Amino acid sequence: MKALRWSTALFCWPAALLFLVSVPVAQAQQSVAPPPEILSTVTPKDVHTRAKLHTELGSLYFQNGNVIVALEELTIAISINPNYAQAYSTRGLVLYQIKEYVSAEKDFQRALDLDAKDPQINNNYGWFLCHTGKEKESIAYFQRAIKEPLYQTPEVAYLNAGACYARIGELDLADESIRTTLRYMPDNPQALYQLAYISYKRGNFDAAKEHLKKVIRLSNPDAEALWLFLRVERRLGNNMDVDSLTAQLRRQFPDSPQYQDYLKGNFE
Incomplete structure (x- = not known):
């Protein structure tokens, strides 16, 4: 199920899951929330800045395989600013990796409730759906991400959509999406792998x-x-x-x- 913008623009690379150690989510949440008196003294701008910082730290820890600290940082971000959508989306990916699927779904839904048009959140949720047996449902979220004119990395959603199309045997659509990715990134190994898989499924073993x-x-x-x-x-x-x-x-x-x-x- 590598090129890792894990929290904001997840690439789909087969078997690229980091080695993760399961940690009870409730325990992580209980251990890291800042004291209420600290929260009451920060301004709205400070709240956003601090939540964004902890979200970015959580994403980096996650990328490096440190799930426990990633969860702590993301939970701090949410404690600081319960309305910061990116923190929920990123934590949803972390929770997926430790097989906390119900909690991950809740985080993704919360992120979408807060910012339904955000292309990165839509891409991440689509990836989650594709890898939890809801491939057909996932496509709509990739398409939402792609159609957002301000999305800075549409190649990510094209790649994920292509991989998901391939999973359900829609090889023509998969091929089209992956080749679009390669127009953005001609030497992307994830996309080339997907083309290899599509060719294999079509019986074109030389290609x-x-x-x-x-x-x-x-x-x-x-x-x-x-x-x-x-x-x-x-x-x-x-x-x-x-x-x-x-x-x-x-x-x-x-x-x-x-x-x-x-x-x-x-x-x-």
Whole structure:
């Protein structure tokens, strides 16, 4: 489920989830709220500035894999300014990662209640829906983000929409969205991976291989990319390459779902 503007413009890169340690959300919330007497002394401008700062800190901690501190910072932001939509949207992503899906949904809904037109919030919520079994519902939120003229990173929503279209087998729409992303970012490895996946699903294994070769050249492949490459080479009958990719998958990602699928022979 990398290019990380995790809180504001989440890219969808397969198996790019950071290693996260679950922490009870209620515990985090109880431990970090500033004293009421401090809140009562700040001006509205100070409230916004401080909430924004803590949200940005939370996003950075999240990007670096420190979920506990990320939750603390985001909860501080919300305690300072309960009407700061970006803090809820960012915390929703963090809560998703620790599988607190109900709490994440509440945070996203609160963010949308506060700022329904914000393209970053719509993109983040669409990503959340796409990764919680509501792929068809997610598309509308990506489209809302894309249509917002002030959205500074529409390529992000195009990429996420394309990946979600691919999940539900809408390969033509997926291809169109991903190629739009590549017009903004020609060498984006996430988009190239998605093109490889689309080509694989269409049975165009040579094209899939070419896209994956670019992915390997531009980035360190994760388990998902290696697994797709292995299956492509298997389809092409390149047994030596299959063996090499299998060894790499086993060495680097022995506990991954992809390697477990390999052990079970679940190639599709």
